[in-house]
Amino acid sequence: MQFAFGWKRHLLIVALLIAAFSLRAFGQTPSATAKANTQITPSSFDVVSIKKSSDMNKKEDWYVTKDDGLSLTNVTPKSMIAFAYAIHQDLVEGIPGWAASSGYDVEAKVIFSEGSTSHRLTPRQIELMTQSLLADRFKLVAHTEQRQIPIFELIVAKGGPKLKEAKPGDDYAGGLAGPNNSSGANMVQISDGQFVGQGIAVSRLAAVLSRVLHQPVVDNTGLKGSYDITIPMAITNGTNLPSDESVPTLFITIEDQLGLKLRSTKGPGTVLVVDHISPPSQN
Numbered sequence: 001m002q003f004a005f006g007w008k009r010h011l012l013i014v015a016l017l018i019a020a021f022s023l024r025a026f027g028q029t030p031s032a033t034a035k036a037n038t039q040i041t042p043s044s045f046d047v048v049s050i051k052k053s054s055d056m057n058k059k060e061d062w063y064v065t066k067d068d069g070l071s072l073t074n075v076t077p078k079s080m081i082a083f084a085y086a087i088h089q090d091l092v093e094g095i096p097g098w099a100a101s102s103g104y105d106v107e108a109k110v111i112f113s114e115g116s117t118s119h120r121l122t123p124r125q126i127e128l129m130t131q132s133l134l135a136d137r138f139k140l141v142a143h144t145e146q147r148q149i150p151i152f153e154l155i156v157a158k159g160g161p162k163l164k165e166a167k168p169g170d171d172y173a174g175g176l177a178g179p180n181n182s183s184g185a186n187m188v189q190i191s192d193g194q195f196v197g198q199g200i201a202v203s204r205l206a207a208v209l210s211r212v213l214h215q216p217v218v219d220n221t222g223l224k225g226s227y228d229i230t231i232p233m234a235i236t237n238g239t240n241l242p243s244d245e246s247v248p249t250l251f252i253t254i255e256d257q258l259g260l261k262l263r264s265t266k267g268p269g270t271v272l273v274v275d276h277i278s279p280p281s282q283n
Contacts (some may be wrong), residue, residue: 007031011012043125044132045069050280053103056183060103064126068110074103077138077277084130087272088214091149094142104280108133137280142272149269151216152262154206156223162259166199166226185226195233199226201259209262212250216269221260231257 053074061073062083072080077099082089108129110121121129134140166185175198176187185199188208197205205227206219212233231253255261 013272015261028067043129044127044136045061046111046135047107048137049105049107049283050137051105051282053105056103058103068112069121069126070106070108070130072104072106075191076100076103077108077134077140079128080106081140081142081274082214084127084134085272086211087270091214091270092272092274095279098279099138099274099277102279106133134277139276139278140274140277142274145271146268147271148266149216149271151218151265151267151269152209152213153218153220153265154202154209155263157259157261158223159256160259161221161223162187162257163202163223163225163227163229166228170199172198173220188217190233193232195229195231197227197229199228201226204206216267217262218267229258 013024036139053054058076060072060075060079062075063071065071078089078092078095081087081092081095083214085092110129131140170185172183172185172187175183176189186204188195188197188204189195190208190212195208197208202221202223203219206217207218233253251262
């Protein structure tokens with residue numbers, strides 16, 4: 001499976017302000033409370049084409065760009081749901097067999113009007129538009145349920161933390177840039193196999209790991225400072241999960257370079273239950 005989220009094929013960049021990650025911390029799907037139907041219709045793609053994939057032997061191929069939208073090849077509805085709701089596929093239930101095995105080629109684009117001051121889509125906007133696409137074309141209706149699910153605790157490893165304290169008042173000139181090229185603390189980026197965080201709390205790192213691993217990561221380190229963090233973090237497939245080979249490397253890296261540890265346990269989390277989904281009308 002190949003995945004390019006954002007800005008060009010085989011490249012993932014996430015550069016969000018702290019509010020964005022607090023909204024997308026795993027376990028908080030954007031719609032509704034437990035057991036409430038979540039058929040969301042936010043702003044939508046302007047042009048959508050969906051066709052059954054002609055070659056089911058192809059791997060899923062994702063091309064997601066902030067410039068205009070989605071280009072998917074042989075992607076299952078289950079994969080699209082997991083992407084749209086930022087949840088691991090294992091936590092999507094009620095999927096009929098065809099929706100987990102049938103691949104579709106999808107082109108979904110936004111047409112920016114002349115004179116528009118914005119010609120970029122955020123990851124959050126693309127997720128919401130994909131939710132709208134699923135509701136419109138696949139007639140998706142779903143709800144969330146809170147359950148005890150596998151989680152990770154982020155704790156201080158033996159030997160203590162190895163984090164670099166951020167300099168108070170550092171404006172990070174020449175550092176990561178967000179919207180309108182603004183820079184400063186509380187920013188993160190994942191690009192070219194590397195995670196960079198400038199002036200972030202450990203809870204922010206936990207939120208990023210939640211998104212990368214698609215499993216809740218709870219900050220139980222007790223650390224209250226702000227830190228500058230740069231570590232390897234490879235993301236290689238269509239649901240943002242690291243490859244099988246890079247997962248253990250990530251765990252080792254966090255312990256060796258940061259003096260922190262991910263410990264597997266169970267805790268409250270969100271499961272997305274599909275109430276209805278239909279094969280799409282094709283065009």
